[in-house]
Amino acid sequence: MGRYRISYQKRLLAYLLFGGLFPLLLASAMILYAADRVYENTQAKGGRAEVQRISREIDNLVGSYQRLMNPLLVRGETIAFxxxxxxxxxxxxxxLYAILAGRSGEAAIYLLSADGSQVIATDDLPRDYRLPEHLHWxxxxxxxxxxxxVIASADRYEADRRETVFSMARAIRQGEELLGFAVIDVRREALVPLIQRVQDGNEGQIILTDRYRYVMMDMLDHHREGFSSVFSTPEEGxxxxxxxxxxxxxxxxxxFAVHLRQRLDSAPxxxxxxxxLMVDAVALCMTAYLAYLLSRHLWRPLHSLALAMxxxxxxDDFSVQVDAQRGDEIGELALTFNNLVxxxxTLLAENRERERTLRVAQVKSLTEMIKPHFMYNTLNLIKWSAKLGDSEGAxxxxxxxxxxxxxSVSMKEFVTVAEELTFLRTYLKIQRRRFEGRLKVTVRVESSAYGCYVPKLILQPLVENAIQHGIEMAERGGCITITGAREDGHLVFRVKDNGQGMSPERQQEVLARRDDNHFGLYNVHMRAVLNxxxxxxxxxxxxxxxxxxxxxxLKHWEEAPHYD
Known part of the structure; x- marks a missing residue:
């Protein structure tokens, strides 16, 4: 495609506009990229700080329970018990209840003698703490x-440990003698408020695991606690x-490890x-408007001409015209295009008229060729009837x-199916007299097709061909069945005889007009195609x-076509 000739001033203005728009877009992209990096780093820093605070709070909770319990474990009355x-x-x-400070639902404390005979508990004793059978387990x-x-996560699969997150235990000794144990079970009720206080309304899924990545607590889904993956790994992409x-x-x-899955808030x-985007859109609109003003005078008429072509x-729309009011070279080009179209x-209209005239002439010629064909056969029949003395038959x-x-000599080129069948029955009366009872004809045409139009004398050659080449040579005569119906926008007629038939090679010769004895079939075929x-x-x-x-x-015609 050739380049449009634009003045240097216009090209310079276009370059300036482009030079102003490109740096703006580049700066916008850099700003968005930098903001995204800073935002992600800020979110990451906040997320890391949050899990550290939660971990410190849990450490403080554990340390507070241990500090409160240690004086009790060395008291004389505890040793005596x-x-x-x-x-x-x-x-x-x-x-013990003073240590719990009225929060007995958040933790449970057990004092157990080594032989299991002495038990002090603030809640039901779990099966895992029964002594002496679990002394070394x-x-x-x-x-x-x-x-x-010592500290360990609770077994999430034990029925009596479902609410316990982790447990702490210490052996109580006097010298080398093992006297018993102090056990503290920390439950979910103690950790949930602690974690919520640290999060302070921030969204995120918190999961606690031990050093073996055993899930001790999942704030969102309790069913995932135990031996399961901390977070489902997102698929790539x-x-x-x-x-x-x-x-x-x-x-x-x-x-213990604190895990946080945090959704990035994309609102900022x-x-x-x-x-x-709004700033870029305003700049883009201004640039587009200026470019439109600059190019309108030159590009718009060429674009209209290209659309017309x-x-x-x-x-194949040759009625199209373009505006040719300009006085420059583009106006001259548009005028030339209009004259050419x-x-x-005009040439196409003349050509269509010649084709239509030729088509009408072909159809009329084929119709006229049928007339002498059946007239000769009928006159021959009258001659032989007269010679044989059958004057009434003649x-x-x-x-x-x-x-x-x-x-046949009427001026109408198209007749209704009903008129064509009347003509055909007249012809069959002649043929029945000729064959003296050896010819049986059945006509079954749907009544819905009677009002449709067909070319005149279109069925008679088919019946004549069936008689002459299928039945005439048979001494016993024969049967002809004629049917007609409307099918998929067409009229379909079938003429079937039980005569001697023909080979596939001869069928090709008949339709290709290489067999003069079946000229009527070729004639009907060409008339059907032309019409x-x-x-x-x-x-x-x-x-x-x-x-x-x-x-x-045949083509389905509700009204007779006119070729005049």
Whole structure:
């Protein structure tokens, strides 16, 4: 495509506009990128700080329980109770509930003698703490081996441990003698307010795991606690991969890890993006408006001319015209285009008129060729009837022939199906007299087709061909069945005989007009095509010794067409 010739001033203005728009878009992209990086870093810093605060709060909770319990474990009355000696149990209970500070639902404390005979508990004793059978197993076994407090996650699959998140235990000794254990179960009710207080309304999924990544607590879904993945890994390319960020922090004191999955809040970035988009949109509109003003005077008429040429090429629409009022070279080009289209339109109209005239001439020629064909056969029949002395038969044949001649010489090129069938029955009267009872004809045409129009004398050659080439040579005569119906926008007639039939090679010769004995079939075929479309015409279905079926497909006409 050639370049439009634009003045230097206009090109310079276009370059300046482009030079102003491109840096604006580049700066907008850099601002959005930098804002996104800063926002993500801020979110990441906040997420890491949040899990560290939660971890410190849990460490403080654990430390507070241990500090409150340590003085109680070395008191004389506690030692006496564990030895099975008489002690002030009510005082010990009071100290335990004082440690819980009225929050008995958040934790449970157990004092257990080593032989299991002495138990002080603020709640039902879990099965795992029954002594002496569990002395060297689980949490108590680890406490026996250690000298200080030990901590472990609770078994989420035990029915009596569902609300316990983790447990702490310490072996109570006097010298080398093991007297018993102090056990603290920390429950979900103690951790949920703690975590919510730290989050302070921030959204995010909190999960606690031990050093073995055993899920001790899931704030959103309790059913995922136990041996399961901390977070489901988002598939590559999915929305979760870019919308969520995961943070974790492990405590060196307890070994517990706090995991946070946080949804990135895109509202600030969306606001900034909309603001930048609005600024860019305003700049773009101004640039587009200036470009429109500059190019309108030159581009618009050329574009109109291109659309007109495309319409002529794609839709063969030669009525299109373009504005040719300009006084420059573009106006001269538009005027030339209009004159060219008008000239082509005139040539096409003349060509269509010549084709229509030729088509009418072909149809009339084919119709006239039929008349002498059946007239010769009928006159021959009258001659032989007269020679044989059948004057009454000859007179009747002459009457029927007169009817045929009146119909054939009428000025109408198209007749209704009902009129065509009347003409055909007149012709069949002549043929029945000729064959003296050896010819049987059945006509079944749907009444809905009677009012449709067909070319005149279109069925008679088919019946004549069936008689002459299918039945005439058979001594016993034969049967002809004529049917007609409307099918898919066409009129379909079938003429079937039980005569001698023909070979496939001869069928091809008949339709190709290489067989002069079947000229009538070729004639009907050409008339059907000329008065219809490509799907119209004659089809032959025949087998030697089994008869022939001729299928005639005609265009459906509700009104007679006119070729004048």
């Amino acid at each position: 564990l030895r099975g000696e008489r002690a002030d149990v009510e005082n010990i209970y009071g100290d 689980g949490l108590l076994g680890r406490a026996v081996e250690g000298q200080d407090w 999915t929305a979760s991969e870019s919308v969520f960020r995961d943070y974790a922090y492990s405590s060196s004191d307890t070994g 970035l969306d606001y900034l993006f909309r603001l930048v 495309r319409r002529v090429r794609s839709h 008008s000239h082509i339109r 007179a009747d044949i002459a009457v029927q022939l007169g009817k045929l001649l009146r119909a 219809g479309d490509e799907s119209c015409g004659v089809e032959l279905h025949s087998a030697e010794g089994k008869g022939t079926e001729v299928i005639l497909r």
